[in-house]
Amino acid sequence: MEYYIVILVAYAIILLGMKFVFLEIEGRQARKMSNIRYFLKYDEKFGYRNQFSVIFVAILCYVIVSLETTFSTMWFLQLIGFVAVGVISDALSQVGSYYYGCFRFKKDIQESKILKIEIEEAIKNHGDELMQQTIPSYDSHQIIQQYFQEDKHLAVVSVDGGEFTSQFQELPPITYSVELNPSKAREKLEDKGIKVTTFTSQGKMPFKDEKIDIAVNELSNYDKFEMYRILKPGGYLVVDQLGSDNYKEIINMFIPFKIKGQWNKEACQTTLTDIGFDIVDSYEDIGRIRFTSLSAVLAFMKSISPERVERYEQFINFYADVLKKIKKNHFYEITTHKFMVIAKKSTNE
Structure with a gap:
């Protein structure tokens, strides 16, 4: 016992x-x-x-x-x-x-109780709040347009329903828009004579071999081998992408154990040269967006991820961290990261 x-x-x-x-x-x-x-x-x-x-x-x-x-x-x-x-x-x-x-x-x-009350108040009253953003070091449309020619075939791959393509001042007569959401893109682009299409059922580009003179990838996942296949020898591939540091402060808060990659212009150039592209030019921009209030952060978050505002209780720790930093520093900043690589398909077959 x-x-x-x-x-x-x-x-x-x-x-x-x-x-x-x-x-x-x-x-x-x-x-x-x-x-x-x-x-x-x-x-x-x-x-x-x-x-x-x-x-x-x-x-x-x-x-x-x-x-x-x-x-x-x-x-x-x-x-x-x-x-x-x-x-x-x-x-x-x-x-x-x-x-x-x-x-x-x-x-x-x-x-925590005070922060919760302030967050709930900001959720109720947030609107189109102002934010301060650094000026990008390059203009994608201006650079890409330098490669347009009247007799060239252009294909633009994007995921924004044709918004990016519609912002060019002039386009070659034969221009294709490859979209994940072709119906939305047709409403915006077809009256401009742009042929809207989408990927095949196998996820391939909808073009025959060596059909395109200029292929532009705008903020979209892409198959480098498919891009190589559809381009004519001497054709240009333009990769306009977000880097791995884009919005890193937000991503690290929502996914604190995220495995960080190094997706930048150097990494992109390496993947393209490995399969036979020659690098013609490249650009990279790392900027900042500054917010002086939680309301401004909420307005920004609503534009990129509405569900994180609508279901804010699930993400209240993130907003509490933002609010604490604003109180301490009088602002909250996030990083923007974008790069562009222009590559040319080798003519040596």
């Missing part, structure tokens, strides 16, 4: 100790990550949880340490006592850790 009592006391102490240790670790991590959802749970009414998992762990522990004959009367009695102590210890640890957390992180809890 003495052995049994020692085991019960040790089990209760370990359970209580681990609860407080993990509470301290979680609280400090939440503070570091601006995780206000963690602190806001202390503003809710306490409720006992996870009793079934505790019962399972208690049974498992008892089966491992018991010295009694399995399934004997004493074995069952001690098992019931072990489970009871486990549940009581867990309940006490949850109550104790809840009130300890309320005391230990009192300042963080109060700050």
Whole structure:
């Protein structure tokens, strides 16, 4: 019996100790990550949880340490006592850790409540707020248009329903727009004589071999081998893309364990030269967008990802982090990253 009592006391102490240790670790991590959802749970009414998992762990522990004959009367009695102590210890640890957390992180809890109120107010009242953006170092349309000629076949691959293509002042008579959403692009482009098409059912470009003189990829995924196939020898491929650092502050907050790539003009040039393209020219722009209010950030987020504003509760930690940085620095900044590579298909077959 003495052995049994020692085991019960040790089990209760370990359970209580681990609860407080993990509470301290979680609280400090939440503070570091601006995780206000963690602190806001202390503003809710306490409720006992996870009793079934505790019962399972208690049974498992008892089966491992018991010295009694399995399934004997004493074995069952001690098992019931072990489970009871486990549940009581867990309940006490949850109550104790809840009130300890309320005391230990009192300042963080109060700050989280204020931040939540301010975020909800900004959600209700945000509109077309102003933001400050650095001027891009190059103009895509002006550069690409230098390669247009009357007798050349042009294909523009994009995902914006023809918006990018429609902004050219002049286009070759034979111009194709390859769109994922061709119906939207037709409404915008067909009255301008532009032939709107889409990818084949196999995801290939809808052109015969060596059909196109100039292929432009605008902010879209592309198959470099397909681009090589459809271009005539001496034809040009223009890749106008977003780099891996674009909006990195936002991406890192929503996906904190994201594997970072290095997608930039150098990486793009390497992939193209490896299959037989010669690099003609390249450009890269790394800029900043600055916001002076959370309302401005919300207006921007609504333009690029409306669901993250409509379901803001899921992303409240991100907005709390933004708000804290605005209060500290009087602004919040994100990075913009864009590059362009112009390559020529080799004429040496």
